[in-house]
Amino acid sequence: MAGSRGATLLLRCAAPKPFKVSYFSTSSRLGAQNYELVVVGSGAGGSAIASKFGSKLGKGKVAVIEPSDVHYNQAMFTLIGGGLKKMENSARPMSSVIPDTCDWFKDKAMEFDPKNDIVTTAAGDQIKYQFLVVAMGLQLHYEYIKGLPEAFDVDPYLVTNYSPKYVSRTINGIETFKGGNAVFTLPNTPIKCAGAPQKIMYLAESKWKASGIKNKTKLIYNTALGVMFSAPKYAKVLEQICKERGIEVNFKRNLVEVRPDKKEADFMKLDTGETYTLPYDFMHVTPPMTPPTELMNSPIVDPTGYVNVNKNTLQHVVYPNIFAIGDCTNVPTSKTAAAAASQCGVLRRNITAAMNGKELVPKYDGYTSCPLVTSYETCVMAEFGFDGHPMETFPFNQAKERRTMLLTKKHVLPVCYNLMLKGWWEGPAPFRKLFHLGLTK
Numbered sequence: 001m002a003g004s005r006g007a008t009l010l011l012r013c014a015a016p017k018p019f020k021v022s023y024f025s026t027s028s029r030l031g032a033q034n035y036e037l038v039v040v041g042s043g044a045g046g047s048a049i050a051s052k053f054g055s056k057l058g059k060g061k062v063a064v065i066e067p068s069d070v071h072y073n074q075a076m077f078t079l080i081g082g083g084l085k086k087m088e089n090s091a092r093p094m095s096s097v098i099p100d101t102c103d104w105f106k107d108k109a110m111e112f113d114p115k116n117d118i119v120t121t122a123a124g125d126q127i128k129y130q131f132l133v134v135a136m137g138l139q140l141h142y143e144y145i146k147g148l149p150e151a152f153d154v155d156p157y158l159v160t161n162y163s164p165k166y167v168s169r170t171i172n173g174i175e176t177f178k179g180g181n182a183v184f185t186l187p188n189t190p191i192k193c194a195g196a197p198q199k200i201m202y203l204a205e206s207k208w209k210a211s212g213i214k215n216k217t218k219l220i221y222n223t224a225l226g227v228m229f230s231a232p233k234y235a236k237v238l239e240q241i242c243k244e245r246g247i248e249v250n251f252k253r254n255l256v257e258v259r260p261d262k263k264e265a266d267f268m269k270l271d272t273g274e275t276y277t278l279p280y281d282f283m284h285v286t287p288p289m290t291p292p293t294e295l296m297n298s299p300i301v302d303p304t305g306y307v308n309v310n311k312n313t314l315q316h317v318v319y320p321n322i323f324a325i326g327d328c329t330n331v332p333t334s335k336t337a338a339a340a341a342s343q344c345g346v347l348r349r350n351i352t353a354a355m356n357g358k359e360l361v362p363k364y365d366g367y368t369s370c371p372l373v374t375s376y377e378t379c380v381m382a383e384f385g386f387d388g389h390p391m392e393t394f395p396f397n398q399a400k401e402r403r404t405m406l407l408t409k410k411h412v413l414p415v416c417y418n419l420m421l422k423g424w425w426e427g428p429a430p431f432r433k434l435f436h437l438g439l440t441k
């Protein structure tokens with residue numbers, strides 16, 4: 001049935017049991033189907049918006065276009081790669097996160113026609129909207145690096161936390177590593193959770209220190225960035241950690257090729273364009289990323305391919321009935337689930353205002369958070385806004401490595417994530433205000 005117009009499977013009800021879903025065909029429907037709100041993508045941001053508006057607008061008013069069967073809490077991937085959580089803690093049936101008030105088009109959005117308010121799916125279904133929220137995340141591009149992704153199949157010490165397919169292998173690579181050059185990379189594109197390429201390095205370093213392997217290991221962090229981290233307050237502490245632990249940090253180095261048979265990696269020096277070969281014994285690769293191809297080919301993006309929204313209202317700069325959330329936007333902040341949670345509150349109020357013909361008021365302040373896991377016992381809880389200025393929730397210096405922050409990352413943030421999917425968590429701003437006695441925003 002797949003691929004033919006009208007044979008798309010539309011799923012209405014969230015399944016009562018994991019991975020048991022009920023579908024019905026739309027083959028009897030003719031012409032475009034109309035919705036008050038269409039949400040494209042049901043990851044962290046899209047699920048939250050669908051939950052909020054599914055219950056607000058009622059059954060049959062909201063459609064979700066999402067091709068995947070499984071939803072992952074990707075923010076947990078670092079902990080899975082480090083052996084602190086299992087994949088089953090992160091993965092859940094997509095049917096369990098799409099509210100039963102919403103119609104689920106289990107398909108890819110392929111074309112956007114913002115002049116006629118229509119999204120067309122891969123199977124050719126035309127879905128008409130009054131309002132649209134784009135929440136399509138980022139696409140991973142292992143294939144941009146010559147030799148990947150096939151190298152993952154032959155080299156158990158070539159690992160990545162960025163894909164559900166590979167993340168569970170990381171801990172095995174770390175635990176069976178016998179020493180040598182251990183390389184960690186960050187690519188020359190915007191990525192989700194820009195701290196994650198370092199977090200797994202600190203976890204590996206802790207394991208190797210405890211097992212004695214570190215004495216036989218040289219840790220190298222090759223980053224395409226020119227700084228350790230985008231927010232200066234936290235960059236400083238990370239630089240210090242690398243110095244203390246003997247980690248070599250090389251800025252403006254971009255991985256371009258991997259030869260697993262020779263255990264060699266080629267990096268380009270971005271300042272000069274010169275390429276050099278680095279022998280590796282263990283390597284964690286963070287892949288280049290772009291917005292999904294279907295989005296990049298659409299008329300709703302800026303020249304770099306990201307949905308072109310006002311960074312404060314999250315409303316499209318040309319089409320006022322289009323909004324966007326999360327990693328696929330051109331909002332200039334670090335791309336995290338924490339940022340998407342904070343954007344949810346802004347969208348809830350702004351879309352409601354737009355639906356009622358009112359002025360958009362709430363302003364997104366760029367809030368984002370990156371729990372920088374620095375060992376199996378500590379974490380630096382980075383929280384910051386546009387331009388990297390700190391927006392810390394707790395009334396103590398969060399740039400310090402703390403055990404309590406690791407416990408927060410492991411046990412509290414997954415709860416916040418689940419609440420977010422239900423539309424009940426819009427970031428920590430109320431707590432920040434409370435903990436700072438109302439003296440902060």
Ligand SMILES: Cc1cc2nc3c(=O)[nH]c(=O)nc-3n(C[C@H](O)[C@H](O)[C@H](O)COP(=O)(O)OP(=O)(O)OC[C@H]3O[C@@H](n4cnc5c(N)ncnc54)[C@H](O)[C@@H]3O)c2cc1C
Pocket residue numbers: 040041042043044045046065066067068073074075076077078107108109110135136137138161162163192193196292294325326327328335336337338339340369370371
């Ligand atoms: C290793 C790793 C560690 C991370 N650590 C953290 C952390 O500690 N803290 C934190 O806050 N964040 C972290 N993140 C980032 C966080 O997971 C993302 O920023 C967040 O998921 C973004 O939400 P989103 O809704 O924009 O995109 P996603 O959650 O990626 O969802 C996008 C959805 O769009 C769907 N989609 C794609 N193309 C189409 C299409 N054509 N049509 C319809 N649907 C489509 C996808 O299937 C997907 O379901 C981490 C991510 C990774 C990979």
